């Protein structure tokens with residue numbers, strides 16, 4: 001039986017693992033990969049090799065440390081966490097593990113649009129996180145697809161730096177909000193309301209988009225595109241425990257504790273504000289120290 005099982009090997013999970021091991025807890029990380037979304041980079045034409053992700057160096061060091069400690073990680077996919085007496089069973093595709101406490105750090109996945117060109121151009125002018133990559137588009141022409149409050153926030157951030165922002169809205173969405181009205185009147189923003197993004201074109205990088213509106217299709221030249229349809233939390237493994245909010249995000253308190261004693265959560269899978277590597281690192285550290293305090297009292 002482990003003291004602590006951490007599910008997920010991204011910034012939150014890796015940091016939690018380093019803290020757990022430092023506290024001499026019998027710690028196991030179960031994850032499908034080590035590094036998580038830190039492996040994402042975005043380049044655009046003329047800015048090749050530009051590395052955006054802050055905190056990636058720290059994550060890389062934690063990753064190497066854990067790779068070296070073979071006993072402390074298992075590459076596997078967890079399907080379920082179930083309470084058993086006063087501990088937990090963690091069911092993975094390759095086996096069953098037990099722990100006195102668990103930390104869920106499984107992150108969230110960006111929702112895809114599933115249009116031609118999308119898969120091929122991810123990271124090559126196509127991003128799902130304007131909060132992370134808007135600054136790459138200084139004095140460039142960018143496009144953004146989405147109509148939610150989050151999408152409009154991202155469009156406003158882009159409009160601050162880009163030369164032009166083509167805002168493609170599948171519906172009216174949040175356009176009647178104060179921010180929506182501001183964007184509609186913004187001289188740098190071109191709105192495509194009730195429009196469909198048919199195709200993302202480009203050989204090596206995003207070069208243009210096919211946009212259909214009111215039956216007519218036109219090709220718009222851009223340096224890059226953001227698809228902002230939200231993040232889907234990877235919280236299916238705790239569905240039976242009723243820990244997630246209506247958006248599927250695991251609800252935590254300021255100590256990364258869920259409402260189930262012994263189950264902690266950290267990073268993008270939780271209901272914290274904003275997805276960023278450095279925030280996930282801090283949350284992972286907090287979750288591990290919280291779990292340690294819980295274990296001391298057991």
Ligand SMILES: Cc1cc2nc3c(=O)[nH]c(=O)nc-3n(C[C@H](O)[C@H](O)[C@H](O)COP(=O)(O)OP(=O)(O)OC[C@H]3O[C@@H](n4cnc5c(N)ncnc54)[C@H](O)[C@@H]3O)c2cc1C
Pocket residue numbers: 007008009010011012013030031032033034035036037038040052053054055076077078079105106107108110127128129132133234237266267268269274275276277278280
């Ligand atoms: C396209 C994109 C670009 C980004 N760029 C930046 C940036 O430039 N700067 C920045 O600060 N932030 C950026 N972010 C946000 C940042 O990557 C995340 O906030 C951060 O990685 C969250 O860390 P995490 O540990 O919570 O989750 P993740 O990094 O998503 O890690 C989750 C881990 O859990 C594992 N996992 C998931 N489900 C299971 C399961 N069932 N069983 C086992 N393992 C599982 C995964 O394999 C992975 O290892 C970007 C995000 C996206 C989507």
